[in-house]
Amino acid sequence: MAAAALLLACSCSGTRIIDYERSEVARNGGSLPAVPLPGVIGGARSSVESATSSVFPMTLADRSDISYRSDRFPGSTGIARLVERILQEEGVPRELAALPWIESSYQVGCYSSAGAAGPWQIMRETGRHLDLRIDSEIDERYSWTAATRAAARYLHYLHGLFGSWELALAAYNCGEGAVLRASRRSACTSVENLDLPGETRSFVPRFANALRAFQALEKTGDSLSIIWAPPGLDLRLLAAAAGIRSDSLVSLNREFLNERTPSYGDGWEIIVPASSAADAYSVAWTLDTGGYAVRENDTWDSIAYALGVETSDLLAANPSASLVPGTRLVLPEPETIPVNVASGENTGYFYYTIRSGDTLSGIAQTVGASSADVAEWNDISRDAIIHPGQRILLRGTPPAGAESAPAPRTQGADSSVTHTVVSGDTLWDLSRRYGVTVERIQALNQMSGNNLRIGQVLVIRVVE
Known part of the structure; x- marks a missing residue:
């Protein structure tokens, strides 16, 4: 196939890197690949030729009540390229990569008050129906890879059911039952002429408008790779050993709720920067997960920075340790971000401790709020710099063990x-x-x- 994934096998328990840039499947007989580095998803300023945009209702783009602009794309174009290629692998048009723009603003941690989660805004029961794993260790609705494949399968099914991408998109928004009922009452096949919810009649033009802007993007973001990694792998240890920023690695892989791959299974996909792919998959299968091994010239601050934790937390977790090379340090337990919590009508407030990879907007979305709301609750600006270990006030249903807090004083909050x-x-x-x-x-x-x-x-x- 034109964009077949290159699976590079190695002796490390079946580790592999997925490379979308090769035209054939090649296998390495047990050694790590030499240059060029594998796993690159697209190159600098790459653009994907559009052969299928005509199947989408582009004439509706000018009827959108929202005007999307390529210079205001809210996500990573490296992620956008990855999503395009996964969609193509799944046999659906890569133009569907514009859909997360209107669903979640390309924010992987997005969680709506209705309970939809992740970049594709998948409900919990829908996720289980699509074979996404959702438990105390992982929620694949927040996975760029697993959730994109699941959304692709669902959209493929809807297209087969209705025979058009316009109706498939409508059904993705309001449910296949609503579109089936509307279709039975009318011979029309256009969303504009069917008896559908007003939100859905707006949804399809918004997609067309977002797609037009998406196709104009210069996708120049960092290239990414997908590696296969073992169970129970701490992302912070992997980042420190492979020379990757810990907060970046955690942000790319938010489905791992405890900042480590689940303790079960044969292995898990991890997104890494392409420039570090070879080192990352080699390290992933040889890394001693018993803690951080102190190196020559390490300091408490340098170790904390590499692991993406606060120095005080690292010291507290290792009260009697000395920085002798080879000493194993215990990592502080990561805070579990309440990614599965929506605020809805709940007016309870609680404290959340910021962890590596967090952003103010990302945290706000996990509780169905805006960054402006969180800034107001904490009397800070929306551009304020936040750091791991800092406590902020959130509104919603707190996760188990969270410290409750009094509501901030806001004018008019009683009415x-x-x-x-x-x-x-x-x-x-x-x-x-x-x-x-x-x-x-x-x-x-x-x-x-x-x-x-x-x-x-x-x-x-x-x-x-």
């Missing part, structure tokens, strides 16, 4: 929930963020259209 419009806000985004409909926001604010202005204060929900 309504409000939102101050910032650059980039849309009614659609606000409806998804707060779990209300666009129509409800318009009614509460006596709006007849969708235009917003920066600084405008919107009533989102009235507390009865």
Whole structure:
């Protein structure tokens, strides 16, 4: 096949690197590959030729109530290239890589108040139906690889059911049952002419608009590889040994809820920077997972930086250790980010301890809030620098063991929930963020259209 994955086998318990840039499947007879480094997903300024965009309803792009721009793409273009290639492998148009833009703003930790999770916004039960693993160690809805394959399979099924990508996209948004019922009542095959929810009639034009912008992207982000790694591998140890930034590796692999691969199974896929792929998969299968091995010239600060932890936490976990080369240090237990928690109507507040790889916007999305909300709760700016070990206040259902906290004092909190419009806000985004409909926001604010202005204060929900 044109973009067949190159599986490079080695003697390390079946470790492999997936290379999407070769045109044939080659196998290495047991030794690590030489240059060029394998596993590169796309090259600098690469663009994927579009042979299938005509199957999408591009005529609807100008009818979108949201205008997407390529210069405002919110995600990593390296990830975008990876998603394109996985979709192609699964036999669906790579243009579907634009879908996470409108579903999650390409934020892997996104969690909606309705319970949809990850870049493809998959519900828990849907995820289980699509064979995604969801347990205390892993939630594959947050996996760029597993979730993309699952979404591709589901979209392929929907396309087969309805015979068009327009209706498949509509069904992805509102459910196949709603589209089937609407199709039976009408001979029309256009979303615009079917009796579907207003959100769905807006969803397909938004996709077309986002796709047009997505195709104009200069995909120049860092190239990525997928390696096969053993169970029970601590990502922080792998990062330190392979010379990868710990926060970067953790962010690329947010499905591992404890910052390590699950303790069961034959192995797991890990996304790594392509420049470190060969070292990473070699280290992954030879690394002693009994802790960090002190090296010559190590300091507590340098070790903490390599592991992406606070120096104070590292010292607390190793109270009597000395930095003699070869000494094994215990890693602090990572905080479990509440990625499976939505705030909904819950008004409880709790403290969350920031861990490596966290961003203010990413943390906010895990509890169905905005970065502006989190900044307001903590009396900081949205551009504030956060660091591992710092405690911040969140609103929602706290994970087990979290420390409860009093609610911050906010004006008008006893009567309504409000939102101050910032650059980039849309009614659609606000409806998804707060779990209300666009129509409800318009009614509460006596709006007849969708235009917003920066600084405008919107009533989102009235507390009865």
